[in-house]
Amino acid sequence: MANDAGDADRYGVLRSKRNATRYQILVEIAERQPAVNQQEIADAIGITAQAVSDYLQDLVEQGYVDKHGRGRYEVTKEGVDWLISQTDELRTFVRHVSEDVIGQVEIETAIATTDVSEGETVTLTMRDGALRAMAGDTGSATAVAVTDAAAGEDVGIANFEGVVEYDLGDVTIVSIPQVQNGGSSVVDADRIAEMAAAHDLTAVAGAEALAAASAADLDPDVRFGSAAAVQEAAAKGLDVLLLSATDALSTHTDRLRDQNVSYEVVDAAEE
Structure with missing residues (x-):
């Protein structure tokens, strides 16, 4: 066991599954000593009671645990020293992950x-x-x-x-009837064009909406994945005009509502 401990590098007990299990068992013994229930330790660390028994025998032989009778164990000074050394290794590794690895990810x-x-x-x-x-x-x-x-x-x-200070964008939704209810033909194209000029982006959802944009001489910024795109654009401070066929409307309003994005639905039908 001493050799295993000596082999530990910056990963400490994570270097080998056997050392990791020894570490866990020693911690459990230290918490429960002197009365140690092997089944409780097995349940705590997810191995069999027989495996705990085998590890205990090895730990006793290596001088990391003293056995004082049936079911009575105690971690020795050598065992405590090994636990401390491995805990220091783990602490160093966790610091490395936190500061160097995760810190690099947060770019x-x-x-x-x-x-x-x-x-x-x-x-x-x-x-x-x-x-x-x-x-x-x-x-x-x-x-x-x-x-x-x-x-x-x-x-x-x-x-x-x-904190980066900025206002969330607003979303104006024009509901375009489905084709069986008139589709883009019942929409005021001039009004659609005026609204688009007052917004940062124009998005469409559905064939009727695309036809309405075409009638207003608009080239939509967003045609696909519009629910996610509209929500993200508004979250980044852009005002969005969304032309949506009625059968796609709820998908967009549900997402905006879930993300606390302000929106209004307007009527752009011809009078």
């Missing part, structure tokens, strides 16, 4: 509005539905650039502080 991407150098503090804003990064610490939300970027390029950012 976002922004669009640089000025030239930015790696390691430089940047101010974050939301504009046109995209996160923007400007060199300097001048706003309510900041981060640190982890890549170099020229203005207009994408830049990696981490170590966020503060």
Whole structure:
């Protein structure tokens, strides 16, 4: 067992399943000693009682556990020392995962509005539905650039502080009747065009909606996956005009409601 402990690297007891099980059993014994119920330990760590018995015999032979009679065990000083060493290894590994691995994962991407150098503090804003990064610490939300970027390029950012302040977008929904109820032919195309001009994006859902957009001389920004796209665009501060066939309407309104996005349904029928 001493050899197993000596082989542990930064992964400690995670290096071998056997060492991991020994570690768990020693912890359970330390918590329950001196009266140790092998079945309780087996249930606690998910192995058989016979396996616990085999591990206990090995731990006694290695000098990490003393046996004082049937069902009575105690972790020795050597066993405690091994537990401490392995716990320190685990603590180091957890710190590595938390700071180096997970920390690296928490890198976002922004669009640089000025030239930015790696390691430089940047101010974050939301504009046109995209996160923007400007060199300097001048706003309510900041981060640190982890890549170099020229203005207009994408830049990696981490170590966020503060909150990016911006208003959620609004969604205006025009319900387009299904074709058997007149479809796009009963919609006021001029009004649709006026509404589109007042919004950042236009989305369509359904063939009737696409025909209504065409009648208004519009080239929709979103045609596919519109429920998710409309919700995300509004969440990033864009105002969206959604032309939706009536049979697709509830799919969109349900998603917007679930995500607390403001919307209204309007009538664009010809008078």
